[in-house]
Structures are given as C-alpha cells and as structure tokens.
Amino acid sequence: MPSTNTSPASSGPIAGAPSDAAGGPAALTARTPQVPADRLVAEMVPPPRFDSVRFDNYIPDPAQPSQTDAVKVLSEFATRIDGGATASGGGRRRWFRRAEQPAGPSGPRGVYLDGGYGVGKTHLLASLWHATPAAPEQKAFGTFVELTNLVGALGFQQTVQTLRGHRLLCIDEFELDDPGDTVLVSSLLGKLVEAGVALAATSNTLPGKLGEGRFAAADFLREIQGLSAHFRTLRIDGEDYRHRGLPQAPAPFSDDQVTKAAYGTPGASLDDFPSLLEHLSRVHPSRYGAMCDGIEAVCLTGVRPVPDQSTALRLVVLADRLYDREVPVLASGVPFGDLFSEEMLRGGYRKKYFRAISRLTALARDAQRVIES
Template identity: 75%
Template sequence: MSCSLARRLQWGTVSTRATSSPIEPGPPHSLCERRPQVSVERLVDELEPPWRFEGVRFDTYIPDPNHPSQADAVTRLAAFAAGVGAERRDPGGIRGWFSRKPAAPTGPRGVYLDGGYGVGKTHLLASVWHAAPVPAHQKAFGTFVELTNLVGALGFRDTVRVLGGYRLLCIDEFELDDPGDTVLVSSLLSKLVEAGVSLAATSNTLPGKLGEGRFAAADFLREIQGLSAHFQPLRIDGEDYRHRGLPEAPPPYADEVVAKTARTTSGASLDHFPHLLGHLSQVHPSRYGALIEGVRLVCLTGVAPVPDQSTALRLVVLADRLYDAEIPVIASGVPFDRLFGEDMLRGGYRKKYYRAISRLTALARDAKPLGDTDGAS
C-alpha cells in the first residue's frame, strides 16, 4: 500500500520490514529452518487481497445455475461496493467530509457472506475490494486472524486509528474462537462503524451463530448480537467449486518420489510433516505468510493425522496461506482428507478443517504433473 503505517498512526516510524529470504534455485530447503520476523509495518502493508485473488472481479465469478443465490449475491454485492465511501468523515479530521449522498446510511454498514467452503465467498469479497470506488490505500482486506494479530501488535487504540482511516474493511474467514476475541472484535467493529468504515465479511457461520460449539456463546450473547447488528447477512448456497466436475485428488506419493521432486524443482521446500507441525508451534501464525515466502513447491513426507486441536488450527492457517499464494503441495503418507479425526470433524471447528482439506486437495491437484513424472505410490 502507498500509505505507510507511520503516516496512519502519526506517531513516528516503525521497525524496518524483516522477512525470510526467498528460496534460491538449488537443493531443497526446509521450512523448519526458517524463523521469519514480521514487522508491524508489514502487517499493515499486507492488508490487501492475496495474490490468488488479485485479478478477480465480479464478472470473473461464474455462478452455479443450480444455486440462484450465487447470481443474486453478485448483484447485491456489486451494489454494496458501488456505495462504499458515499459519505463518511475521517475520525482524525484530515480528509474532512466525503459526500455523494445527502443523508448518512441507516441500518447495518456491512454485508456478511455466509455459505459453505468453496462457493466463492473470498472471490466475491475480493471483488468488493476491487470494485469499491475509493483509492487502494483507503480500503483494507485481511483474514480474521490477521485482524486479531494486528490488534496484538498495535494495541486496540492504535488499531482503531489505523483501520478508522480506511473507508472499507473486508474480513475473510470470520470466526470467533474464544470469548476474548468476541469482545475484542465487537468493540473494534463498533468503533470502526462509528468512524464511517464500511464492512464486508465472509464466514461459514451466520452472524447470530458466531461462536457456537467453540465456547459458551450464551455467556457472550450481548457481544455476539452487537456484531450481528453491523451486518446484513447474505446467504450463498452451492457446492465446493474446487471439486465441481474435477477428478479426485491424487493419491499420496512414495517418500522417494517426493524427495526426488523436491531435488529437481527450483524453489522447492522439503520437510517431514511431523517436524513441520512442531515447527509451526514455534512460529506465530501471523508469520506463516513470511514462512513460505519465495517457495514454489511444498514437499512433505510422512503426512499423518494431526494429533490435537491446537496443532490442527495452526495447520489450517498454513493451508490458507499456501492456498492464497498458489503454492502446490506434493506429499507422502495419508491423503489430506484423513488429516483430521472424526472428533475434530464433528466439533466446533469442523468448517475450518473442511476448508483446509478442500484447499490442500486443490494444491495437491496442482502438484500432480510434477509427481506423475516419477510415478505415484
């Protein structure tokens, strides 16, 4: 983004951006050897659609004719995007009033896309960001995890100051996993709405159902209802487009095939899956994007069911970052649809796990031409 963090905060400079060095051609590298450091400035600068969604627009979304809600969503979201920035006032008084309409909007200032994984919600959310008729430095796009990470890095007050300078905030993969996040995000979004920021979000859970199955939602009903009041829900039905009309995911390969593919592919990483899971516990999820920076192919040996929920949730974040960066994955061991046990797939995080399976399967399919040169197990 062209507007620096220091300019938004108005309290001076921040640390120089520090990242992992891109992987150079040669022998495969190990992600376990990388310990990236991510500055606060980078967290802010990265509040834009990921590379995978840089070129998406409303007219590149292909609605499933069997699910009319998809075409309806395109129409309604395009209208929402066109109205972003119609009237607002910068809380710091720098830009003054921006007005295209004589009256301030009433009712929810945001739209909330609810639907299963793979129906194109992120595509549509990124399209809202691209279509909104305001400069790029006045609109932000990030996942729910990135949003909470930003609060952790800046503090609540300065996060309000930074995000309050935008005219649109798009939040992908909206989830409330604990009471602290519920109160935090409810308070944050309330402040942003007061500042005139328009909101758009995606999730697999309707606003009134946020937090169900993950904590005692009834104890925080007031905060959850407050969040819901900021959004107009928009349901999107359909099947996972990543598997619609496509062949099944390739079976796992032999360890030797994975290792050989890593050695013969420029920019590949090679890790033993259990070791990588252990390494993820030592790297904050906000750094997972930097962890895979410069990688062109992820090679994993010994993929096995994830042992516990904390590890599983970290793997979900890694899968999201790999998918955003369009990095193929080739692996040995168990298929990706056996990563999470039945108890996990029946629990409160099941939609996250299914999304991870879906995305890793798509990335495995992308890597199939490379693996097939040596043959599957």
Template identity: 80%
Template sequence: MSSSSPAARPGPITDVPPLSLCAREPHVPADRLVAEMVPPPRFDSVRFGTYIPDPDQPSQTEAVRVLDGFAAGLGSPAAGAAGRRRLFGFGRAASKAPAGPRGVYLDGGYGVGKTHLLASLWHATPADPDLKAFGTFVELTNLVGALGFQQTVKTLSGHRLLCIDEFELDDPGDTVLVSTLLGKLVEAGVALAATSNTLPGKLGEGRFASADFLREIQGLSAHFRALRIDGEDYRHRGLPEAPAPYSDELVTRTAHTTEGASLDAFADLLDHLAKVHPSRYGALTDGLRAVCLTGVRPVPDQSTALRLVVLADRLYDREVPVLASGLPFDQLFSEEMLKGGYRKKYFRAISRLTALARDAGRLTEAR
C-alpha cells in the first residue's frame, strides 16, 4: 500500500471573502510546463522505503525490488544520453545501448500505490532533477501543443528518465502522438516509466491490462516491461466510511473563516471546467488551502464527468481538502457511468475525493 503526508491544516481567521475557482482562468507559459515536470506535492517525500507493501500481495514487494534495480541501472554516467549502458541489466554494463526493455509499465487497479511507486522511481534515479521528468499524459500532450513536436523531442531527449502517470488510451489521436514521441525519446536513450488508465469498454476488475497498453503504444511494446501490482485501494483499507456532506451554511461559513479557501457552487464549477483546458487544472488550484463546494449533485454527462476526474486528481496531488454540501461523493456518477468504459477513472475520483473529504473534517474542527 502507499502512504502519503497528511493534508495541510488551513488556519481559521476572521471573516475574509473566500477565493473562487470559477473566477480563475490560468494561462501556463511553456517554460513553466517544463519546469513543473516533477512529482506533485503529495509525492514530494515518497520513496521506495515509505511504500508499505501489503503482506498478502507479494506483487507489491516484487514491484519495489524491480523498480529499485531499474533506478540503480540509470546511474551510470553513460545512462543520460544516446548510448546509455545500464537499464534492465541492473548494473551489468554493455558495450552499447541495450536492445532490451527501455521502460517499465505499472499495471494495477486504483489505490494500489502506482503513482507512489512511479514518483519513488523518479526520486531514486541518480540524476540531476533537470535530467528527469514526471508528468501526467495530459500534461505531456499539452507540452507538445505548447512547444511543438520537434522542440518537445529536443527538450526531453537529454533526460535520463521520463515518467508518465495516467497514460490516456481513450483518445486514439493523442495516443499515436505520444507513442511517436516516446519512440523518438527511446532512440535518444531516454528510459521510460508509465501507469495508465482504462480503455473505453474495458470492464472486469477495474484495472487496465498490460497487453492492451502494449498494443496501444504500437511499436514501443518491446521497450516496456510490465509489472503487475495487485491489491485493494489503500485509501479506504481499514478506514471509516466517507463523511456525510455538510450543510450549505456550514460550508459557506467555513470558507469565510478559513485562510486560502475557495467557495463555489458545484454546478457553476462544472460549467467553468469546460472553459479551462484540463492541463491547466493544476494551475487552477494554485495557492488554495481548501476547496468548499455547495450543492454537490450527480454530474450530467460523460464529458463533464471526465473533467471532474482530472480536477479530483490535481486536488489530490496537492493535498487540498474538499468540504462539500449536497450529495456524498459516491453518488457523483450514474450507475451507467460506473459500469462503462471509464469506470476505473470514476472509481479513482470517488476514492480520492472521499480521502480529501476526510481531510476536510479538520477544517470544521479548526473552527
């Protein structure tokens, strides 16, 4: 299972007008996109040693062992440019760049700690932070849009490692674009690591299958070693049920008495998200210490639901507690959505928002 640092405790102050997500329309310059390709704040301090494997799931212990060796194999001076020598040989030098796997794919359900392990790999790789990059698939595609394909290849080609979290496979155009980009980076000697989301129509365990990932990235399958990580969602293992929603009055009052809190009607926020590119949702939350929402209700359609998933991910990454009124978060998505091809994303969003709702209990306690 994964561990994470506790959410920040926002400080109560005398009535101050709260912030509003709906009033924000962030524009992120290209140089910031590159500079921020590091693990998000929630994963600043994670390491392989802070990942606590479930004793009933030996695949978790094995994943740590393999990834630790993978990171060590990126440590030779020759491992940062074309002709890198030590990757999956785990310390065995070669006379030229190895023909074997150049990357690793973490295959498992939501809440088994894939992002924790991916960020731990980034931290464990013995290279200057400027020579390794970490970002979501959405952030990577936005980087290509901002810099252009050739400049993105040039910018990332000198890296030792590129980690891609939440590799999206539901947009064929973007998948081909990133697959082509990764092919160029592999040729330049960049090591790769990825987790991914479920393809539309993939049901069953609520997890993505490595065979599907390898097929979707087309000619790159030979460059990835798949690591299966079994287990249950650590965020809810042994924890109480999600807290019940609060009243509109309490949510509003808390927003007015909590420094750095935002306050928005849930319906208005859903409308606003359609006006902001998902790659900017992280910037949308800059400086927030809490998010307060009134009138939470089921999302009306799939496009809106998918945007909300991205926002939930960015709030979770940044450890921003969410205090809400209306319906509980496990009623956000319809039964049809939870049985459809994006079910893994929706369950992950419920899991993460529920964890943030628990954190938000501290807001009311602080008052």
C-alpha cells in the first residue's frame, strides 16, 4: 500500500525569510520545518485561496443544474446548524434546532459533495464554513490528510476532545487510502457525530466506493458503510472550471529561463525536481504547507515523470498546498500532464493525480507573470 511518507519526519527550523541564502532564491530542499500540534489546530481554517469565497460568488455552470442545487442545499444546511444550545437532560449539544433535528441517531449528520475535479467543491465547502453562524474557533476546516495528521500529532482521544466542542467540521478531499485510515476516521467521525458536530466533506468518490481499487475495501465494509451513513450525498456535475474557456497552459521553459526568473523574483524558490521529490520523502506531508511559508513562486528545473506511486502521492499533497496558497509554479522539463504514468492514471489514485495535474496546470498559467516580469 503506497504511503505519503517513507521515513520519520525531519526536524529543523522554518526559514524566517523568503530567501534562505543571501543573494539567491530559497530552496525547498533546504527546509525541514517543525510544526507544533497547536499550529495544526490553529490552521484548520479555509486556506488563503478560499478566504473570500462565499455562496454568492460561486458561479454555477448554467448547463449543470446540480451546481445551483448544491448552493441552495448548503445554504440551508448552514442556517440549520445550532448555535450551541444543549439538549435537555443529556448535556449534549444539539446539531439541529429542535424542530429540524433528524428523527433518529442513525440519520445522516452531514453533507458529502461528490464530483469530479474542478467543479468548485472546495469553494462550496469553504463557503459553508464562512456561512455557518459560529466563531472561527468553533469551526474546523482541513483536508483529509490534515485531519489524519492531526490525529497523529495529538492522539485519538485528544483529537476527539479538541474537535467535539465544534459546531462544524469540514473535510476537503476525503479519501481512504489504506485500512488504517478507514478504521481511524470511522471511529473519529462516529465520536464527533455523537457529540453533535455537523460534518461536511468533499470527494471525487461516492461514500460507498471509498477505498475501492486501493486496498481490500470489502474487508472494511462495515466501517465504510458507517462513514457513508453520516452523510447526505450531493452529486455535483460539470467541467473543470480552472480551465473553462482558458488557453492551454504554457509549454515548459528552459532551465536557464527558470533559473533567471528565480533569481529575479523576490521570494522565489529554486529546486531541481528530482532532488525535491527525494526531499519530500524526508518531510512528513503535514509539514508541506509550512515548508512553503514565505514562498512567492516555486521554480523547478528538470521536471520528469514521477518514478513510483509513493512519490506521486507526496507530490499530490505538495501540489494541493501550493494551490491553496496560490503559489505560481514555473518549470522546465516535461509538461505537468506527463508527470504520472498511464498505469497510475488508470489506478485507484487516478482522481488524485488528475486533480494534481489540473491544479499544477493552473499554477503554471499563473507563473506567466513571473517569466514576463
């Protein structure tokens, strides 16, 4: 089973300045940040790219009514989340106001946005977080990877205690990559639902199909069905908005062009792509966001197809963190569409790889301004 980390997390300080070496660009390969557990909790908010998103600035595709329907359902869902009153006699905080509470404890306790990459699921999830009438510290937003990393940092019981007082937990990019994740997340969400926490998630996979093609999911059918029971599924159809009506991404640049741009761009990083892939194996994925602190543009030379699935999955996480932070990516070598082999693009992680290609392509388009400045 592929893993996103093949060795213990490295230690070291986070570079305090955009440039890690006087007179030259930063190097991601020189960064092995420490990320305290309290930072993981504090950063469970929508990332910078989604600071200003709201339901009213989501632009549905007129040809896809499911997108408009999702806005309506989620808007109503946000208004039903209780303001924190406790149920009489039980001391447990209610999720819905009394008149709207589901009839039984086994009814769906959340919404699950299922759809292809680039249909705006994260925009809608972040909009739900913003629209929910609660203080920021009473709402949590993070990717599935960040949630499992939080459990690793705090331990299961402390994670439950930390999140059980929240009114809403939003989980982006919900996927089950291995049996351990399946049991862990099933238990965690069950505890949080019992405590009255509302759930919302996005994924490229229907709840009942989680884990399919990645491990012996049939052996964990009870856990998967238990997860599925927590959610009402909303299917969102459509094309990838990141490339809708836009020109193709620029062709890769030369090594010299990338290097010159890195030295001429304040806050840029410059790395050899194979060396960066090797470095990612020594830094836990939960620290990839911190590794990008202060970086204004990522410049990569010698981009080539990734050699194996474990490396590919780590690259997916880095691509997500760069996209969240709106960091343009300027590269030489092969186009991003050629990063993953045909076998990978047909396998159980194909949707992750297509999402990474989509996001890196968007960031490559953003990098045009770097090369032109």
